Amino acid sequence: MKRTRSSLWSDVAFLGFLVLCYVTILYMAGDPDSYVKNLFVLNIIFLMTIITYFTTVTAGLVLNVAFIFIYGAYVLYRTVTLGEAVQAGAYFWIVLAPLFTLAVWVFALSTRRLQEENDDLNEQKARLATLDESTDLKTSVAFQKDLTVFAGISERYGIPLTLVVIKVKYWNEMRRFIRTDQLEEAVLDISKISQASIRTNDTLYLIDKENVTWGLLLFTDQDGAKIVVDRIRASLVQFNTQDFAQKYKVQLNLNIGAVQYDKEKVENALDFLTQAKRQMEYDV
Structure with a gap:
């Protein structure tokens, strides 16, 4: 050295x-x-x-x-x-x-x-850093880099591209009930719900570890993204029943928003992410 x-x-x-x-x-x-x-x-x-x-x-x-x-x-x-x-x-x-x-x-x-x-x-x-050390998920840095590539593929081959944003509801309140040494483990456990609901060629990103927000880049349209969202919600019900609630003594809820990529409406990666987050406001 x-x-x-x-x-x-x-x-x-x-x-x-x-x-x-x-x-x-x-x-x-x-x-x-x-x-x-x-x-x-x-x-x-x-x-x-x-x-x-x-x-x-x-x-x-x-x-x-x-x-x-x-x-x-x-x-x-x-x-x-x-x-x-x-x-x-x-x-x-x-x-x-x-x-x-x-x-x-x-x-x-x-x-x-x-x-x-x-x-x-x-x-x-x-x-x-493009990978989070504790979860091995791609970070927001990798998201910004990958979006340029994926958007180019979407435009060149006419494949629809949709961003799904997932956020834990009431995370600041929930973390008070979870031991400090279990917080990273809880983030990893929640990440597995999304990972189990997507295809191998779809990509999951840990956008914000502090407020626990994930991003999913899917080569599909809005309807296809809705199918993925439904699978995540179904997995969430099972996860609450069998694992999360028993392990951490708290019920898990998610806010999910999705928006399809449109070159005319999306200026950059942060703008695309902001549009997807706005869609979460309708998920109540």
């Missing part, structure tokens, strides 16, 4: 942070006499890195400048008033603090970019 630049920088920053932690442990272990002082300074540095992680590098740099100034003033005070020599530890912490901040900032920045890339990929996947 190809590594992105953000992923590489994230790994480098994380490894750099671990190396700095290791170096700090070795230094503190080698200077047990100043353990309390070193631990206090380390806590301040870690606090600055945490603030940097949740804010910006600018905030981290400002805190580092303040830390270097205060710590340098403290060392200078002890040197002037107590006559202590400037030890190597003073330089160690002054150098280590910005290095910690830099490592954490690079890691945070790379992680955020990776998250943005992941979100973009998920959006692109949802926009381009």
Whole structure:
């Protein structure tokens, strides 16, 4: 799998942070006499890195400048008033603090970019996906693409093309009675009603998963589509009696609308779908 630049920088920053932690442990272990002082300074540095992680590098740099100034003033005070020599530890912490901040900032920045890339990929996947993952049904994206092909076949060979739209009545109310982990299974079970009522060369689409709406593209006229609709309603009665009502403790009802393709009246796939949905208003 190809590594992105953000992923590489994230790994480098994380490894750099671990190396700095290791170096700090070795230094503190080698200077047990100043353990309390070193631990206090380390806590301040870690606090600055945490603030940097949740804010910006600018905030981290400002805190580092303040830390270097205060710590340098403290060392200078002890040197002037107590006559202590400037030890190597003073330089160690002054150098280590910005290095910690830099490592954490690079890691945070790379992680955020990776998250943005992941979100973009998920959006692109949802926009381009032609199959629904849970039901294996074609989506609205596939519907728009297929309609162009089917409409061309219908016009060229004079074969009538009809769109049947099926929607679950009162779905928003029904989902309150169905467990969350059963919602996708319920959609799949309802889809099987339509799948069992069509021919192998007819195509079923899951148009809207949120409001549970399907589309059927049938190479038939309005009368032929009515036969399919009647078969779906007959299957629905049996399904309610034997399966759905017992399994989900709720009665299933469907709104169904159908419209035949007319080149003069249909501008695009969305217009065709809208016309079919209008027909559902007469299904009461």
